[in-house]
Amino acid sequence: MSMTNFQACGVIHQFRGDALITNTMSAMFAISAVSPSPLNLASVPLMGGASGLGLGLAIAQPNRQVMVLDGDSSLLMELGTLAQIGDVAPANFIHFVFNNSLQFSGVANLDRPGRNLDFCAVALGAGYASAQKIETPEALAAAMPELLEQNGPHMVELIIRAPEKFTHETPQPEIPELQFTRMGAESAAMMDALGTTR
Amino acid sequence: MANTDYSVPASAVHAVLREKGVNAVTTVPDFIQFALHDRLKNDPDMTYLECSAENQALTTAMGMYVGGLEPIVMMQNQGLLNCLNSLRSVGIDGSIPLVLFVGAFGREFSNLGQPLTDSRRVMVNRTQPVVEALGLPFYNLETPGDLPKVAEAFDTARATKRAAVVHFGYFPAWN
Numbered sequence: 001m002s003m004t005n006f007q008a009c010g011v012i013h014q015f016r017g018d019a020l021i022t023n024t025m026s027a028m029f030a031i032s033a034v035s036p037s038p039l040n041l042a043s044v045p046l047m048g049g050a051s052g053l054g055l056g057l058a059i060a061q062p063n064r065q066v067m068v069l070d071g072d073s074s075l076l077m078e079l080g081t082l083a084q085i086g087d088v089a090p091a092n093f094i095h096f097v098f099n100n101s102l103q104f105s106g107v108a109n110l111d112r113p114g115r116n117l118d119f120c121a122v123a124l125g126a127g128y129a130s131a132q133k134i135e136t137p138e139a140l141a142a143a144m145p146e147l148l149e150q151n152g153p154h155m156v157e158l159i160i161r162a163p164e165k166f167t168h169e170t171p172q173p174e175i176p177e178l179q180f181t182r183m184g185a186e187s188a189a190m191m192d193a194l195g196t197t198r
Numbered sequence: 199m200a201n202t203d204y205s206v207p208a209s210a211v212h213a214v215l216r217e218k219g220v221n222a223v224t225t226v227p228d229f230i231q232f233a234l235h236d237r238l239k240n241d242p243d244m245t246y247l248e249c250s251a252e253n254q255a256l257t258t259a260m261g262m263y264v265g266g267l268e269p270i271v272m273m274q275n276q277g278l279l280n281c282l283n284s285l286r287s288v289g290i291d292g293s294i295p296l297v298l299f300v301g302a303f304g305r306e307f308s309n310l311g312q313p314l315t316d317s318r319r320v321m322v323n324r325t326q327p328v329v330e331a332l333g334l335p336f337y338n339l340e341t342p343g344d345l346p347k348v349a350e351a352f353d354t355a356r357a358t359k360r361a362a363v364v365h366f367g368y369f370p371a372w373n
């Protein structure tokens with residue numbers, strides 16, 4: 001069983017409240033469409049940055065809920081970040097890994113390294129308070145209240161079904177300008193919303 | 199000049215950080231900046247985070263900054279080369295005015311007082327050209343007289359909303 005990026009982000013949207021959400025890769029496109037907010041900060045173009053951004057926000061804003069929407073290959077690129085998250089142990093911190101077992105999801109659907117790697121085991125080994133694998137939107141919705149209530153950091157591995165890759169009939173579009181300016185624009189918008197602009 | 203004449207007291211650098219409101223450090227520690235690491239880690243007003251890699255030190259510092267803290271990032275010259283893409287993203291595209299403290303690991307003492315680019319060691323002689331190739335300002339601390347450059351780095355980073363590099367050409371002193 002599995003779910004799509006949009007289904008997972010739809011559930012996260014229902015429960016986010018005023019959470020700060022760092023995001024990247026295909027989860028970024030889904031959360032931006034489903035739950036647009038000045039409290040979203042994309043790591044783009046920056047593979048692997050979402051977890052570090054989320055940890056920094058959690059340290060600076062310990063009373064805020066922070067959610068990280070990570071890619072599986074993105075997390076592998078900066079896997080060491082789990083060590084710091086385990087050390088700091090932010091209580092209001094949910095780390096979602098959108099595990100589609102692929103990279104360039106919905107574009108080229110290439111394999112990724114780590115076929116035998118267990119994200120939940122690694123997170124628990126790093127000192128996360130909980131870790132679970134979730135395969136359906138219903139199960140995610142059922143898990144959310146407790147994830148928000150119990151002290152974290154929590155790892156949630158979402159089993160994601162990737163969209164079809166591009167073919168000759170669906171040629172690759174040019175990457176929009178927005179993608180190269182949004183990290184600056186979104187950090188400015190988040191600072192505005194948090195009252196931390198200087 | 200004796201080698202020790204090149205040392206900037208770590209306490210003087212610490213005082214500038216206080217003056218500039220710095221209250222957080224993310225780091226992969228640097229051989230050159232031990233005296234400063236020691237001070238900042240033991241400063242109760244400083245949030246001090248050891249990171250597994252420099253990319254993570256930069257992204258976590260960005261999250262801290264957006265959340266309202268005033269972090270610096272400490273690393274050595276090898277670390278700088280390790281995180282150029284994150285520096286491009288956070289320090290240029292992301293418009294986060296982070297000041298990076300970078301130590302000149304491997305600098306031969308015979309190069310003190312000479313241009314860094316004349317060092318025999320690649321990690322020493324390429325650091326400044328790489329930073330400048332990114333279009334970021336580079337402030338080399340060579341002697342105690344260079345201390346004002348630290349405050350200047352903060353002022354420039356904040357005015358331009360870009361990262362700036364303070365480069366320790368020699369060990370800061372343990373006083």
Ligand SMILES: Cc1ncc(C[n+]2csc(CCOP(=O)(O)OP(=O)(O)O)c2C)c(N)n1
Pocket residue numbers: 024025026027045046047070071072073074075100102103104105112283
């Ligand atoms: C440093 C770096 N190396 C390589 C790339 C090219 N790249 C872009 S996306 C991607 C894969 C991302 O995979 P994942 O995080 O699993 O996200 P998904 O595509 O599955 O949503 C790669 C390798 C990059 N952006 N940055």
